[in-house]
Amino acid sequence: MANANNTAVCGESGVVTQTSAKPSISESPRPASRIRKATLRKISYQVIFYSALLGLWALLAKLRIWPPYLFPAPWTVADALWAGLKDHSFLIAIGVTMKRMLIGYSLSVVIGMILGIGIAGNRFLEETVGPLIVSLQSLPSICWVPLAILWFGLTEKAILFVVLMGCILSVTIAMEDGRRQMPRIYTMAGRNLGASGFRLFWYVMLPASLPYIVSGLKQGWAFGWRSLIQAEMIFLTLGLGQQLMMGRDLNDMNTVIAVMLLIIALGYLVNRFVFRTMERTLQTRWGLSPTV
Amino acid sequence: MSAHSHISNSVAEPFFDQRKPARSVTLARPATHSFRQVSATPKVKLEDVSLSYRTESGARLLALDGINLQVRAGEFLCIVGPSGCGKSTLLHLIAALQRPTSGTIAIDNATVTTPGTDRILIFQEHGLFPWLTLAENVEFGMKMKGLSRAEREEKTRHYLRLVHLSQFANGRPHQLSGGMRQRVALARALATEPDVLLMDEPFAALDAQTRDMLHDELEKIWAETGRTIIFVTHNVREAVRLGDRVALMTFRPGRIKKEFLVDLPRPRHLEEVEVARTAHEILDSLRDEINKSLASEYAAEYPAGGSHGQR
Numbered sequence: 001m002a003n004a005n006n007t008a009v010c011g012e013s014g015v016v017t018q019t020s021a022k023p024s025i026s027e028s029p030r031p032a033s034r035i036r037k038a039t040l041r042k043i044s045y046q047v048i049f050y051s052a053l054l055g056l057w058a059l060l061a062k063l064r065i066w067p068p069y070l071f072p073a074p075w076t077v078a079d080a081l082w083a084g085l086k087d088h089s090f091l092i093a094i095g096v097t098m099k100r101m102l103i104g105y106s107l108s109v110v111i112g113m114i115l116g117i118g119i120a121g122n123r124f125l126e127e128t129v130g131p132l133i134v135s136l137q138s139l140p141s142i143c144w145v146p147l148a149i150l151w152f153g154l155t156e157k158a159i160l161f162v163v164l165m166g167c168i169l170s171v172t173i174a175m176e177d178g179r180r181q182m183p184r185i186y187t188m189a190g191r192n193l194g195a196s197g198f199r200l201f202w203y204v205m206l207p208a209s210l211p212y213i214v215s216g217l218k219q220g221w222a223f224g225w226r227s228l229i230q231a232e233m234i235f236l237t238l239g240l241g242q243q244l245m246m247g248r249d250l251n252d253m254n255t256v257i258a259v260m261l262l263i264i265a266l267g268y269l270v271n272r273f274v275f276r277t278m279e280r281t282l283q284t285r286w287g288l289s290p291t292v
Numbered sequence: 293m294s295a296h297s298h299i300s301n302s303v304a305e306p307f308f309d310q311r312k313p314a315r316s317v318t319l320a321r322p323a324t325h326s327f328r329q330v331s332a333t334p335k336v337k338l339e340d341v342s343l344s345y346r347t348e349s350g351a352r353l354l355a356l357d358g359i360n361l362q363v364r365a366g367e368f369l370c371i372v373g374p375s376g377c378g379k380s381t382l383l384h385l386i387a388a389l390q391r392p393t394s395g396t397i398a399i400d401n402a403t404v405t406t407p408g409t410d411r412i413l414i415f416q417e418h419g420l421f422p423w424l425t426l427a428e429n430v431e432f433g434m435k436m437k438g439l440s441r442a443e444r445e446e447k448t449r450h451y452l453r454l455v456h457l458s459q460f461a462n463g464r465p466h467q468l469s470g471g472m473r474q475r476v477a478l479a480r481a482l483a484t485e486p487d488v489l490l491m492d493e494p495f496a497a498l499d500a501q502t503r504d505m506l507h508d509e510l511e512k513i514w515a516e517t518g519r520t521i522i523f524v525t526h527n528v529r530e531a532v533r534l535g536d537r538v539a540l541m542t543f544r545p546g547r548i549k550k551e552f553l554v555d556l557p558r559p560r561h562l563e564e565v566e567v568a569r570t571a572h573e574i575l576d577s578l579r580d581e582i583n584k585s586l587a588s589e590y591a592a593e594y595p596a597g598g599s600h601g602q603r
Contacts, residue, residue, distance in 0.1 A: 188389050189419045193484065194409045194436035203432075207423040286422045287466025 072254045080254035081261065089243065090262060096238040097228065098266070100156070104163030105224050109217065112168045116175025117201070133172055141166035141227035145234055159231050166227025167220035174216015178209035211282050218275045225267055240266075333401050334362035335520045336386065336488055341395035343381060355381055357545035359395070363520055365487075370523045370531035372578065373541030374585035379524040382546070383490045386522065387413045399487065409433055412481035413490040417497045419477050420465040426476050427452065427461040433484035451479040454513065471502035478510070482517065491523040495530070504562060507533055511559055528578060529571045533562050540577055543584040550577050 054074055061073035068076070084090035119125045119133070144165045145158075152158035182205070190204030232241025240263055247255030282288065338361040344354045355378045363369045373379050384390040386397055388407045396403050399410060412433070413419075420429050427448050434444045452458045455475035465473055474494050481489055495503045511534065514521055525531050531538045538552045552574055556566050 183418065185415055185418055186421060188384075188413075189415065189421070190432075191389060191407045192387050192411075192413045193433035193480070194407070195432075196407075199436065203436075204421070207421070210423070285464055287464065 076254045077257045081258040093240045093243045097240045104160045108168040112171025113175045115172045120176045120179035137169045142230045162231040163228045167224030170220035174213040178212035181212045182209045335365040336363040337398045341392045354545040368521045368536045370535030370538045372531045374582045377541045377543045378546030409484040411488045412486040414477045414494045416493045430480045451483045455479045488520045532571045543581045
């Protein structure tokens, strides 16, 4: 994207990247008509692709190569989806799952950030806890389930624990990296202007590291989301994971696929509306070049 | 190569000292004012300030060596030296963003140990917070000081007007040119009403026209607000253009080699003959240090002979 007024802020501190001395607020680099055209093209591609996929699915179902209880048709899945939404069982499951996710994720973000900052700022922690965190990340979070059950029993706490273990490592590593990559000049400027302690963290270090940690926050969410669904499938205490297992127990392939679609849809929506928005906001505020 | 070995002491002149007048060159006009005649307590006082640190190879590097410096209230002091001589570090020490290995730094005779809004540093560039609007940037120091919202807003308006950027109050730093950004940085610094402004090559990354303009503006603002300014630059002309006094630093270890009183009438201009002549005199003293700096940078590829290294 060749826009002379965009100044890269993400590089090393102090690198001269300013390329223009134009004494006015820069304009949006792309004309509206071109953006509209690109969006239109994107949407038409997507419509064509997904209709074809759906058509193929319908065709295969119609041909009855496999029995319908193993390979259901799109419309029977749609029926199951509709039924689940109508009798509120899916809605309740979504509510329960999202609540667990929000609590677990918020906890991991707070703890992960503190840990990450600590590790980045302390030589001892960096050399001890740092490698531990990285190696722990190779452990699938589902492996924490036995431990969680023994510690907390089949409780809400145990599920939260598994979610926490799912996201916290990504958040910690992201924060640690962000703290390190963040240009030091912002911390110096902040201290110089009288910020210290918590206010330095809250008003300077946190916003300054955001562009570097947003992808880690996103990854943390994705890992946490997977851990949660996995945990719910084992614990069987409400939630989408339980709905999925119930479908299996009842030999109801329609429900199984309907719940899978729900899980995918929720994941997509959160990514689209929470993280994309966050990235966009950062890009416009910081003047980072947009990634379309 | 040891950092010390090729520095001979004969290069360094005595530091500025109240009892023992430094070899100041008084230029163009007889000195009508001098730091020696003014009040006994200087605004900023550096006594025997040294800084050394370990390099990655484990060698001890003496960055600053016994710096003695006094700046009176309202004075505009420029510090010049080759790159790598520790000029910026000196400002960081005064701002207390770094602690000296030895020696004391005092503002109004009170030793400084923590950063404070009485000394605001303006960075070469990228010192503004990109996540805040210009107004929020200017407000930042006042917010940390705990000023009320009404007071902050009023002062923000005032200082943005002072640097002629009122209409961009809600813009973001990345939307501005380099010169505009430095003006915001100046407004942000002034808004906390510091006693001392520390400027670290603030105009080095700007084009010549913008720099000229900012020199004029800075001189005017300095005259209006009466702040004490310590301005670091590697550009001797700029130092003469702005400073009441120019202190020359040596290259590794950083020492104050010599001080020059610049007693030219204000407002000055970069192209004035007197400015050029004075700059030339200072540059003569600086040349050795620049050579040393270059020799260190180019190492073996630096041409043998010449005036660098031992004399």
